[in-house]
Amino acid sequence: MTYAHRHLLGLEGLSRDEILYLVDTSASFKEISEREIKKVPTLRGKTVVSLFYEPSTRTRTSFEIAAKRLSADFVSISSSGSSAAKGETLLDTARNIAAMRPDCLVIRHAAAGAAHFLAARLACPVVNAGDGAHEHPTQALLDLLTIRDHVGRLSDLRVALVGDVLHSRVARSDAHALRALGAEVRLIGPPTFLPPEAAAWGHVTHDLHAGVRGVDVIIMLRIQRERMGRNYFPSLDEYSRYFCLTRAALAEARKDVVVMHPGPINRGIEIASDVADGPASLIMEQVTNGVAVRMAVLFLLVNRVRATTRETAPAVERPRLRRTAG
Amino acid sequence: MVATRRIVLDAQGIDRALARVTHEILERNKGTDGLVLIGIRSRGVDLAQRLAHKIAAIEGVDVPTGIIDITLYRDDLNRATQQPQVMGTDVGFPIDDRQVVLVDDVLYTGRTVRAALDALIDFGRPRTVQLAVLVDRGHRELPIRADYVGKNLPTALYESVEVRLKERDGRDEVVLVAAESPPLLVKEGAKER
Numbered sequence: 001m002t003y004a005h006r007h008l009l010g011l012e013g014l015s016r017d018e019i020l021y022l023v024d025t026s027a028s029f030k031e032i033s034e035r036e037i038k039k040v041p042t043l044r045g046k047t048v049v050s051l052f053y054e055p056s057t058r059t060r061t062s063f064e065i066a067a068k069r070l071s072a073d074f075v076s077i078s079s080s081g082s083s084a085a086k087g088e089t090l091l092d093t094a095r096n097i098a099a100m101r102p103d104c105l106v107i108r109h110a111a112a113g114a115a116h117f118l119a120a121r122l123a124c125p126v127v128n129a130g131d132g133a134h135e136h137p138t139q140a141l142l143d144l145l146t147i148r149d150h151v152g153r154l155s156d157l158r159v160a161l162v163g164d165v166l167h168s169r170v171a172r173s174d175a176h177a178l179r180a181l182g183a184e185v186r187l188i189g190p191p192t193f194l195p196p197e198a199a200a201w202g203h204v205t206h207d208l209h210a211g212v213r214g215v216d217v218i219i220m221l222r223i224q225r226e227r228m229g230r231n232y233f234p235s236l237d238e239y240s241r242y243f244c245l246t247r248a249a250l251a252e253a254r255k256d257v258v259v260m261h262p263g264p265i266n267r268g269i270e271i272a273s274d275v276a277d278g279p280a281s282l283i284m285e286q287v288t289n290g291v292a293v294r295m296a297v298l299f300l301l302v303n304r305v306r307a308t309t310r311e312t313a314p315a316v317e318r319p320r321l322r323r324t325a326g
Numbered sequence: 327m328v329a330t331r332r333i334v335l336d337a338q339g340i341d342r343a344l345a346r347v348t349h350e351i352l353e354r355n356k357g358t359d360g361l362v363l364i365g366i367r368s369r370g371v372d373l374a375q376r377l378a379h380k381i382a383a384i385e386g387v388d389v390p391t392g393i394i395d396i397t398l399y400r401d402d403l404n405r406a407t408q409q410p411q412v413m414g415t416d417v418g419f420p421i422d423d424r425q426v427v428l429v430d431d432v433l434y435t436g437r438t439v440r441a442a443l444d445a446l447i448d449f450g451r452p453r454t455v456q457l458a459v460l461v462d463r464g465h466r467e468l469p470i471r472a473d474y475v476g477k478n479l480p481t482a483l484y485e486s487v488e489v490r491l492k493e494r495d496g497r498d499e500v501v502l503v504a505a506e507s508p509p510l511l512v513k514e515g516a517k518e519r
Contacts, residue, residue, distance in 0.1 A: 002409040028395070028414030037448045042398040070398075296412070303403055303410060 003300050007119045007126045010135035012176040019177055020154065023144050026289070026296040032069055033291055043072035046302050049097050050106040050129070053079040053090070053114075058263055058287060059129050059138070063106050066294035072103070072302075090114060091121065098122045103302045107131075112169075125301040133167045133227070139262050140173035142293040143219065144181075146286050150258050151216050157183040160212050161202075163221035163243060163270045166193045167228070170262045171221055175201040186211050189221075189243060192232040208243050212253040220245055220261040220271045236269055246272040250280060258282050330504045335477055337498035340460065340491075343476030344373070347458055348380040350474050355425050358385050360453065362424045364392040366442050367413050370430040372493040373460055377429060392417035394428075399441035415445065422450040427474075431489040433459040436470035461500055463487050 001021040011019065032040055048067040052060050060076060067074040077097070079085065084093055090109065097105065105122065107115050108129040115128035130136040148154050159178055165171045165187050175198075178185050185202030187194055188211035198204055205211045212218055223239065233239045245259065259271075259280045267273045276283060335343065355361050358381060365374030371393050378391045393416040397403075403410065428442055439457060446455060458474035463481040481487065481502065488501045 004409075025412050028412040031415055032398075035448065036450075040398040040448070041444065042403065299398075299412070300409065303406060 006301070007115070007128075008137050008297050008301060009115050009119055009126065009128045010176070011137045011140050011173045011180070012135065014177075014180060016180045016182070019141075019144070019180055022141055022293075022296065022300075023148060023154070025300060026141060026145050026293040027148075029292040029295040029299070030289070032295070033288070038069050039071055040069065041071050042299060043067070043070040043103075043302055046070075046072040046103040047075065047101070048072045048104045048106065048298060048302075049075045049077065049100075049102040051077050051094065051097065051108070052129070053084065053107075053109040054130065056108055056129070058290065059108065059136075062138075062287070062290040063127075063129065063294050063298075066291050067298055069291070070295055070298060072298065075102070091118070094118045094122060098124055104298060127297060127301065130169050132169065133172070134169050135173045135176075136169040136262075137173050138290065138293050138297060139170050140177045141297075142286055142290040143170075143174055143260060143262075144177060145289045145293060146260060146282050147217055147258070149285070149289070150282060154181050154183075157181070157217060158186070158215040159183050159217040159219060160186040160188055160215045161219050161221060162188040162208060162211070162245065164193045164223050164232075165189055165198055165221060166195045166232075167224040168221045170219075174219060186215065188212070190233055190239070208245070208249050209252045212249060212257070215253060215257060218245065218250075218253065218257060218259045220259065220265075222262065222264065223266055223270055240269050244268065244270055244272055245275050247274055247278075250275055250278075260286055263287070332502045332504075333499055334479055334487075334502050335461075335500035337492075340476070340498045340500065343460065344376055345380060347474045347476055348377055348384065351377070351427055351456075351458065352381065352384065354456070354473070358387040358389050360424050361427065362390045362392065362419065362421060363427050363429055364394055364417065364421075364442075364446065366428060366430040366438060367393060367395045369489055369491055369494060370428075372491045373431060373458075374427075374429040375493075377427075377458070390419045392419065392421075394442050394445050396438055396441035396445055399444045401437060401441065417449050420450055421446065421452045423453045426452040426455045427458050428455060429458045431460050431491075432487050433457070433462045433470075433472050433475075434465055434487075436466045436468035439470050440468050460489060461487055 001017055003018055003021055050060055050063055064074045102124055104125050106127045106129050109131050112132035112134035114131045115126055119126040128135055128137055161171045175185055187198045187202055187204045188208055194204055257280060261271055261283050265271055265276055363374040363378055365371035374391050378389055382388050395413045395415045397410045397412045456473040459472045460476040461479050462472055462475045463479050485502055485504045488503055490497055490499050492498050
């Protein structure tokens with residue numbers, strides 16, 4: 001099995017086998033972070049550049065640690081300290097970075113499709129680290145790895161995605177991946193947070209307590225206050241009264257249900273502190289698994305380029321020329 | 327293209343060779359004190375398990391057995407024509423000051439062993455590292471030799487050695503395969519992995 005794509009832009013459209021291959025490969029990288037010497041020489045001499053146009057703690061750090069544990073050099077650019085602040089366009093910035101011959105570009109941008117846009121125009125592999133409300137593939141992969149570690153399987157799952165589905169790229173990537181794996185997906189939130197296409201991903205409900213009954217996994221989504229131009233609910237207080245995952249809501253679910261959240265969490269708004277820090281919570285393990293997932297993704301994409309340059313180079317054309325000449 | 331195949335070790339031959347190697351390991355290390363076995367994926371892992379069973383039968387001691395995946399340490403990742411499969415490493419015990427026996431099926435260029443040594447050193451500082459292989463087919467490209475050899479098998483570069491083990495392949499045998507019109511096809515020699 002292989003991941004034959006040049007980039008990782010999203011999970012929509014990937015096959016079940018491709019997704020499982022990415023999760024399997026990620027699982028083999030976990031052990032490296034448990035070693036005393038947390039470094040392997042695999043990407044020695046390779047350069048990974050991250051270009052973040054949105055704030056991030058977890059994802060950017062996770063990519064950086066992943067690259068460094070593979071011995072790659074990691075250069076981090078954020079929009080505030082870069083020429084983007086002087087008005088340079090995304091494409092111009094990216095072209096200039098590409099001209100310095102990185103082996104992989106990791107991009108986060110507020111515009112959906114930003115990673116696809118660059119992937120179509122640059123020579124190096126591109127990893128989407130979140131593009132607007134579109135996709136966040138490495139987050140969904142680490143969610144799957146965490147689910148498999150704890151539930152023990154990735155087939156026949158029942159998963160609830162709760163909260164701000166509309167603005168959530170995590171929800172989209174999770175929903176696409178879970179559907180490819182044949183999971184039963186439930187989407188729970190107020191009507192203003194459930195986009196029309198959500199009905200195609202799974203069962204939509206506005207009742208948290210009823211919605212979590214019988215699910216194996218609850219994935220809470222962050223209320224993205226920075227993306228809200230208008231009011232999606234009357235008040236945070238009212239939102240939390242209906243959609244905050246409290247111990248009472250959790251009691252409606254299976255005893256062995258696991259709770260995940262992509263972070264950063266709004267304590268007391270979408271998730272109660274005693275649930276976020278409680279025994280069902282896998283939030284910290286998600287973060288740990290994130291490093292393994294990003295190591296696997298960087299490993300596969302950077303190696304893939306080497307393979308393609310060999311395969312697609314003159315190999316096909318050259319013999320024909322030789323024959324006519326000789 | 328027709329290839330000629332010759333069985334150089336059958337199930338009994340493999341078992342006898344491993345029995346001898348087990349005794350040699352125990353003799354050289356004066357028993358099992360501080361002894362650990364580490365198999366190189368994939369068939370080295372099966373062979374390490376078999377050696378561990380034989381040691382347990384002789385000495386009544388279960389020696390720790392680990393797994394090393396050398397993919398992340400390969401020197402030819404740059405030239406790989408297909409996506410390398412990472413299966414993971416599992417060394418669940420400290421190797422500091424231990425007598426480590428690396429186990430692999432075929433010793434050829436020595437590049438796998440070079441990578442395994444690099445991987446091993448990342449886990450600690452063993453007192454000694456020894457190498458046990460089922461088949462040594464020659465053609466070393468690095469200054470590496472085996473301490474324990476099941477069978478020395480002189481080969482030509484255009485030949486390849488196929489090891490099959492019950493655990494993985496359903497039966498035990500070592501086969502020497504030669505392409506029919508050999509030297510023209512060979513530039514770098516077949517890869518050992």
